Amino acid sequence: MNRRTVLPILSLLLAVSNNGVAATTPPTIPLCPGLHIVTAINQSSGDYESIKRIMAVDEAGVTLHYSSEHEVNDPFSDKPPELVSTNVTRRVLRADQQKAGYYLAVFDPKLPKTVPNSTAISLTHDNFTRLKSTGKADVSIVTTLNYSTTPENVLDPDSPYRWWFAPSVYALELSDKAPVPFPVLLNGKPAELPALHINGLFGEEKAEFFVLDDPDNPLILKFRLGFGTDEALKAKFANDPVMTKMLEELAATAPAPSERDRLQVTQITFDCHRSDDLPMASDTGKPLEISGEFDTDTEHFPTGSGGVANGNGSGSGSGNGGGGTGAGSLGDGMGSLNLGTGAGTGNGAGNGNQTAELEKALQAGEKVDIYDIFFSFNSAKLRPESDETLQRIATLLDKHPDWKLSVGGHTDSIASDSFNLDLSNRRAAAVKTALVERYKIAENRLGTQGYGEGSPRDTNDTLEGRARNRRVELARQ
Known part of the structure; x- marks a missing residue:
């Protein structure tokens, strides 16, 4: 094998090696406004x-x-x-x-x-x-x-x-x-x-x-x-x-x-911003007021077959509250939706323009799992932290006036099947109501459907698994 043959092979091996390293480089989590x-x-x-x-x-x-x-x-x-x-x-x-x-x-x-x-x-x-x-x-x-x-x-x-x-x-x-x-x-x-x-x-x-x-x-x-x-x-x-x-x-x-x-x-x-771009009142520590009333009816504590692992802790808003074990307890916790942008590798981790990422996926006919629209506990009431995601969805609908979207709600398996199905329907409807009333999207451009706990993404036996299952799928009709 002559020198001219060896050099291209070495270059190819080096490229493959470098690609392998890049693919396994862990993502970096930046400490920045917007995290x-x-x-x-x-x-x-x-x-x-x-x-x-x-x-x-x-x-x-x-x-x-x-x-x-x-x-x-x-x-x-x-x-x-x-x-x-x-x-x-x-x-x-x-x-x-x-x-x-x-x-x-x-x-x-x-x-x-x-x-x-x-x-x-x-x-x-x-x-x-x-x-x-x-x-x-x-x-x-x-x-x-x-x-x-x-x-x-x-x-x-x-x-x-x-x-x-x-x-x-x-x-x-x-x-x-x-x-x-x-x-x-x-x-x-x-x-x-x-x-x-x-x-x-x-x-x-x-x-x-x-x-x-x-x-x-x-x-x-x-x-x-x-x-x-x-x-x-x-x-x-x-x-x-x-x-x-x-x-x-x-x-x-x-x-x-x-x-x-x-x-x-x-x-x-994360989608790093300047601190003055954030839709939260940073000098008061409180979310900005939002306009419009949505479905806020909460349910009484249902009985059902859902099981929960041991709850833990105490304290005022410490993130460690709740104690004991429960069976047939409230379904779905707070519930959330998220605009997925891809985990990526290296320093990227999908931290680009989230609106563009969502647009690309919907244009390709994909169903997009949404996790960062947040609801009150055991309720279809939207929390102020949802505003950025709702704004992104509304921006895309304004940009593509011919688009119609379906909003599908999913829950974890805590609580009964019937309760979870109803909750997922009401939460999907609350997203539609917000887009119609606050962002003036035509009602006939949005369809909703609740699926309850029937299509899990992960196990319901762990906190992280249940968090993946509480979601909404967004897709073009």
Whole structure:
């Protein structure tokens, strides 16, 4: 084989090798205005989701908006659970992103906008570096506030009132040296992000964390807190028959929850904006008011066959609320739709023009899964975070006056078949109503159909699976 033959072959092999590397390069999640992080939490009546949105990034720090709607049940009352909405702004200082005393998992209106020496949504750079270099670190986590909390005593180091319950200080240890794949919906498409798998220990209490393997944006993708205590007690008193029997009786009459808190990121979307482009009032932390009234009727708690895993946690809008287990509980949690733009590879991850991506898919006759139109819990009432997606759909319909679209609603399997079918019909209809009343789209250009739980995209046994199943399919008629 002569030199002229060898060189083209080497070039071809190099190109194939480079293509292979590019194809496996993990996507980068930019910390920029317009980044949305949706976390799912299970409670006895179904899944609910919190939405964290980056509003501004500057030299001094990061400003984010937190929104959630979840049910709070008073165990001493016969009244049905109350739906509680939380909308707050959190400011994390740049210095605290680097190194902070604790991770503040609570989002509550009683807290001031900035709580020095705390971080949120991400591990500190200091802890991330320690884990990567030594495999060990420590993190203090606050998940519950004291009833005496006020904005003043939070910031007063001499306050006689402790505004939180004692934080859990976990000794962290890297479980796997190599990053592990973590499943999410990334810009509307299933993807796997590289994550550090970390174990934690606080006394006899265990914890588990998954953190995005990115020193510039080490997002906490999942945590489980407060499990393993039962096993530790059984092992401790294994040779004591009296204590062993007592523990068995206690477990039979009042079983401990499988974990105290759980939070899991199920969806990440980003389309970076200037902070002044965002349709949220960043100075107040509240969504902009929207006009128009839509279908807001909520259902009574149905009985059905849907099963739910253990719910976890507590706190005001901490993203960790709800406790217990449930069967036949509320279907579909908050429910959402999303303009998928493709996960992509490298630094792209589908972060281009989302309207153009949607247009391309619809022109090709594809059905598009929509996940980022958000509804109130157990309701067809649209939440303000849906505005951007509704605007994109309306823009395309204005651009293509000959287009007619069908909006199909889908749910997970929590609650009964009939309830889920009705809920999916009402949510699809609510999207149509918004487009007609707010964006002046002709009613005859939109058709709706609810499919309930009949066409799942994934398993209904996990938080992330149910999040994929709650969707709307958008297609040209």
